[in-house]
Amino acid sequence: MTPRHGGRVGAQQAEAWRVDLFGLLTPAAQEDFVARSVSRVVPAGARLYTQEDRHRVMYRIVDGRVWLSYSRPDGKELRYGLVGPGECLGISSLVDGRGLPQSATARTEVTVQVLNWDAFAQLRRKHSCVDDAIMGSMLRDIRILIGFLAEASLDGLPARVARRMLLLSAPDRDGVLAVDLPQAELAAVFGVSRQSLNKVLKGFEAQGLVRLSYGVIRLADPPGLRALAGSAELS
Numbered sequence: 001m002t003p004r005h006g007g008r009v010g011a012q013q014a015e016a017w018r019v020d021l022f023g024l025l026t027p028a029a030q031e032d033f034v035a036r037s038v039s040r041v042v043p044a045g046a047r048l049y050t051q052e053d054r055h056r057v058m059y060r061i062v063d064g065r066v067w068l069s070y071s072r073p074d075g076k077e078l079r080y081g082l083v084g085p086g087e088c089l090g091i092s093s094l095v096d097g098r099g100l101p102q103s104a105t106a107r108t109e110v111t112v113q114v115l116n117w118d119a120f121a122q123l124r125r126k127h128s129c130v131d132d133a134i135m136g137s138m139l140r141d142i143r144i145l146i147g148f149l150a151e152a153s154l155d156g157l158p159a160r161v162a163r164r165m166l167l168l169s170a171p172d173r174d175g176v177l178a179v180d181l182p183q184a185e186l187a188a189v190f191g192v193s194r195q196s197l198n199k200v201l202k203g204f205e206a207q208g209l210v211r212l213s214y215g216v217i218r219l220a221d222p223p224g225l226r227a228l229a230g231s232a233e234l235s
Helices: 007-016 027-036 091-096 117-126 130-156 157-168 183-190 194-206 224-227
Strands: 038-042 046-050 057-063 066-071 079-085 105-107 110-116 177-179 210-213 216-219
Touching: 027 117, 027 177, 079 157, 079 183, 079 194, 091 130, 110 117, 117 130, 130 157, 157 177, 157 183, 157 194, 157 216, 157 224, 183 194, 183 216
Parallel strands: none
Antiparallel strands: 038 110, 046 105, 057 110, 066 079, 066 105, 177 216, 210 216
């Protein structure tokens, strides 16, 4: 089936929930941010940081993708987010000095801008827009986490899959939203078997919501998935 939605609509959907803190800064603050940060390349599979670390540095992804995960003392781990260029990580520890609430692991080779506490403090003193940008980024995260809590309690697997695919997607070369994750890896996000996930995705494909190919799920009808997910903030 030919996708009913794509191109610029896809790009707008991918950007709808993302808040690039850097993009919220004034040009002068952006220039200072770049000047005070250090570029770092992290190989695929390596940790940027581990849950409860207190490094007091902030990372801004320039290129590549990073898994966010939460681990319990019994060793069980939940991957709950895959983030990419423009996302800022580690802000909470930078602000309050407490341990980080999650681990961040490079899924691909990742290039990041690293801002330490001293540079961060200087930016905040010099540019009032920095605090506003941090607040906007954190409020976005709160809305997303509340949505995750609600879906875990109230939604069936199809609605959860629809919502999470919208959050994990990014425009491909044709501008169509796509989730470039193997189904086995995506199933781990939901804590279900690959077979259970595949059954849901096959149902979506029959409805014209997605197109399935090896290692990639293309979102043929993002508005239809949003309706299924019942997520007003994703509209």
